[in-house]
Amino acid sequence: MLIAEFCRRAELTRDAVRLYVKLGLLRPNAGAAGSNRYQHFDESDVDRVALIKVGQQLGFTLKQIVTLNKEYEAGGIDQARRLAVMQGQLAQVDEKAEQLSKLQSYLRAKIAWIESGEHGNEPSFCGLEVVTRMIGKRKGNDRSAYYLYFKVPSNDVLAKVFQQRALLPDCRCSNH
Numbered sequence: 819m820l821i822a823e824f825c826r827r828a829e830l831t832r833d834a835v836r837l838y839v840k841l842g843l844l845r846p847n848a849g850a851a852g853s854n855r856y857q858h859f860d861e862s863d864v865d866r867v868a869l870i871k872v873g874q875q876l877g878f879t880l881k882q883i884v885t886l887n888k889e890y891e892a893g894g895i896d897q898a899r900r901l902a903v904m905q906g907q908l909a910q911v912d913e914k915a916e917q918l919s920k921l922q923s924y925l926r927a928k929i930a931w932i933e934s935g936e937h938g939n940e941p942s943f944c945g946l947e948v949v950t951r952m953i954g955k956r957k958g959n960d961r962s963a964y965y966l967y968f969k970v971p972s973n974d975v976l977a978k979v980f981q982q983r984a985l986l987p988d989c990r991c992s993n994h
Contacts, residue, residue, distance in 0.1 A: 821846075824859035828867040841884050843870060877911050 824846075825832055838844040839857070844866060846857035873883045886903065889895050895903070920943075927941035 819859050820856055821859070824863065828859075828864050830867060837880075838867070838870070841880060843880075843884060843887060877907055877914070 819827070821832060821835060824830075825835055828835070830838075835844065839846065844859070844863055846859045846863065848855060848857055870880075870883055873886075874880070878886070886895065889899070924941055924943040928943075931938065931941055
């Protein structure tokens with residue numbers, strides 16, 4: 819089947835198919851020399867995409883899937899390696915589940931706080947304590963900027979990353 823049919827059957831975009839081909843996850847047949855250069859896919863390619871999607875649902879990145887695919891093609895992956903890979907992935911999933919649980923708790927507390935009319939202490943998340951919330955306050959001539967001021971421990975790595983990406987103001991200065 820040609821790429822349009824394959825995309826429909828595999829439920830992928832053309833860009834995704836091209837990426838999978840570039841990464842070596844798919845190897846479609848090309849037309850013979852002198853004939854068309856269309857890529858031809860078959861049912862085994864559809865099955866391979868289904869396997870890739872399962873890997874992604876398990877939390878594997880495409881880079882990890884490519885690496886595992888190369889290991890498999892180089893002679894297979896023995897039971898000890900399969901076990902190590904799955905245990906490592908389970909540890910990552912457990913960590914993500916813990917992070918999501920903390921996020922859920924924060925969001926529930928924040929919703930309850932907002933529903934209560936924002937009375938009492940505002941819930942905090944990731945070690946950030948909101949000290950002042952000033953939405954719409956103008957600084958200089960910038961009428962469109964919104965400012966949130968945070969009290970951030972100096973060793974809070976996440977806050978430093980957010981500051982570097984301009985997601986948070988420089989939190990050392992909370993008196994604006």
